[in-house]
Amino acid sequence: MPIRYKYAEEKGEYIDSYYSRTLYNPGKFPTLTDDINAKVCVIGGGMAGVATLHSLVEKGEKAVLIEANRIGWGASGRNGGFVSPGYSQGAGDIVKRVGECHARELLSLTTDAMGIINRRIGNQGKKLKDNIPGLLDVSWFDEPGTVEKNVEFLNDLMSVNYEFWPKEKIRDYYHSDHYYDAFLKPNGFQLHSLNYTIHSAREAEKGGARVFENSPALNISKTTNGWKILTENGSVTVDELVICCSAYIGSLNFKLSTATLPVATYVMLTEPIGDRLKDAIKGKWGVSDNRFSSNYYRTFDDTSLFWGGRVSMFRPAGKKLEQIMKNDLFGVYPQLRGVRAAVAWGGLMGYPVHKMPQIGQLEPGFWYAQGFGGSGMTSTIAGGEVISNAIVYGDERYKLFEPYGLDYAGKPFGPIVAQTAYWLFQLQDTYKEWRLNG
Numbered sequence: 001m002p003i004r005y006k007y008a009e010e011k012g013e014y015i016d017s018y019y020s021r022t023l024y025n026p027g028k029f030p031t032l033t034d035d036i037n038a039k040v041c042v043i044g045g046g047m048a049g050v051a052t053l054h055s056l057v058e059k060g061e062k063a064v065l066i067e068a069n070r071i072g073w074g075a076s077g078r079n080g081g082f083v084s085p086g087y088s089q090g091a092g093d094i095v096k097r098v099g100e101c102h103a104r105e106l107l108s109l110t111t112d113a114m115g116i117i118n119r120r121i122g123n124q125g126k127k128l129k130d131n132i133p134g135l136l137d138v139s140w141f142d143e144p145g146t147v148e149k150n151v152e153f154l155n156d157l158m159s160v161n162y163e164f165w166p167k168e169k170i171r172d173y174y175h176s177d178h179y180y181d182a183f184l185k186p187n188g189f190q191l192h193s194l195n196y197t198i199h200s201a202r203e204a205e206k207g208g209a210r211v212f213e214n215s216p217a218l219n220i221s222k223t224t225n226g227w228k229i230l231t232e233n234g235s236v237t238v239d240e241l242v243i244c245c246s247a248y249i250g251s252l253n254f255k256l257s258t259a260t261l262p263v264a265t266y267v268m269l270t271e272p273i274g275d276r277l278k279d280a281i282k283g284k285w286g287v288s289d290n291r292f293s294s295n296y297y298r299t300f301d302d303t304s305l306f307w308g309g310r311v312s313m314f315r316p317a318g319k320k321l322e323q324i325m326k327n328d329l330f331g332v333y334p335q336l337r338g339v340r341a342a343v344a345w346g347g348l349m350g351y352p353v354h355k356m357p358q359i360g361q362l363e364p365g366f367w368y369a370q371g372f373g374g375s376g377m378t379s380t381i382a383g384g385e386v387i388s389n390a391i392v393y394g395d396e397r398y399k400l401f402e403p404y405g406l407d408y409a410g411k412p413f414g415p416i417v418a419q420t421a422y423w424l425f426q427l428q429d430t431y432k433e434w435r436l437n438g
């Protein structure tokens with residue numbers, strides 16, 4: 001059955017965004033026009049699919065990848081670019097759910113992923129990664145002692161070296177009255193996620209993989225030894241397949257499609273701000289705050305500001321979206337009033353109810369990796385690693401994700417329930433702010 005995309009105008013080419021405007025390698029991968037065979041086919045060319053392909057190639061398995069649009073066309077080529085370990089579900093909640101030992105193993109997959117991304121970036125430098133290391137998590141709430149305690153907890157649980165910053169220090173660099181204590185993740189960094197995803201796909205191709213764009217999987221059928229995947233103009237017959245289609249999966253597989261909710265989130269790039277930027281922001285670190293619907297941002301050398309935030313099931317676009325994002329920015333930094341947007345865009349994240357990645361097999365040889373939510377930069381890489389290790393070496397670490405199954409996310413009513421939940425969470429944040437900050 002053909003896949004229907006709600007936003008037909010987005011299908012095929014990259015949307016207008018900071019990423020597509022600064023794409024360094026616009027060359028296309030071919031469209032699949034033959035009937036081919038391979039041991040493994042990955043469906044979906046976002047960070048999860050490309051990481052799986054690249055990991056397979058690094059282990060000697062020359063797999064095939066088919067992408068419906070362009071490599072990195074989905075969330076992976078539109079996101080905030082903040083790379084740090086962890087999952088959408090908080091570390092404390094993971095411990096509560098699976099116990100400390102299991103949680104440590106799950107989290108270590110994402111700290112390992114940081115090293116994998118850096119290794120794959122190699123000498124590509126600034127094209128893929130901003131040179132300033134470190135990401136800041138800032139508290140929106142005046143809760144003395146809470147951030148410090150959390151830093152101690154995370155440092156012990158994840159073997160990281162996060163650094164506590166008191167309110168005075170963060171306000172020296174970021175002049176917002178909304179900010180209280182903070183912590184720095186010294187190894188976190190800012191990635192050009194579209195250039196990175198394409199680079200990783202090209203490296204996999206150099207290693208012998210075959211990558212096809214504008215080749216949506218339309219149908220999957222079982223064969224005697226595996227699977228046959230039909231595209232518009234060709235097919236791939238394989239022993240094993242890996243579905244990594246996230247929120248853009250459409251109707252390709254009912255079980256996978258109904259296990260996550262597509263949640264929209266947004267980014268705006270401002271025009272260069274000039275000297276006025278220093279009235280608000282002096283630090284070069286990427287920043288995010290700890291509200292449910294938080295803002296995250298980073299600055300570029302030309303003084304433009306990359307400003308992200310909001311989650312919703314409704315999807316504003318164009319000038320309306322620019323205005324919404326500017327209002328958010330001026331709420332945090334009123335001194336930047338009047339700054340103009342260069343472009344604003346949105347993307348869909350796949351969110352499971354339990355906020356943890358869904359990684360496993362529907363049946364032997366039919367793999368999936370999805371549901372990375374808003375924390376996918378390292379967890380997608382971790383997903384690619386455990387699945388490729390399972391396929392090539394029979395490694396069973398992918399089973400660490402077994403407690404987080406394909407729970408039904410409530411489609412088609414889920415979006416309404418989810419939107420109501422977001423509003424309630426936002427109200428909770430407002431109440432907490434009123435109670436603690438006065």
Ligand SMILES: Cc1cc2nc3c(=O)[nH]c(=O)nc-3n(C[C@H](O)[C@H](O)[C@H](O)COP(=O)(O)OP(=O)(O)OC[C@H]3O[C@@H](n4cnc5c(N)ncnc54)[C@H](O)[C@@H]3O)c2cc1C
Binds near residue numbers: 003074248249372378
């Ligand atoms: C605006 C925004 C900001 C974010 N910021 C951050 C951040 O700062 N840090 C962080 O860690 N995470 C962030 N995230 C989350 C992160 O981007 C995602 O978790 C991650 O990119 C998910 O990768 P993916 O490969 O699973 O999905 P996607 O990147 O969405 O890729 C899925 C791909 O599957 C393809 N596809 C779908 N159906 C088919 C089919 N039938 N055949 C072939 N291909 C198909 C789609 O075309 C798409 O390219 C953000 C997300 C958004 C949207």
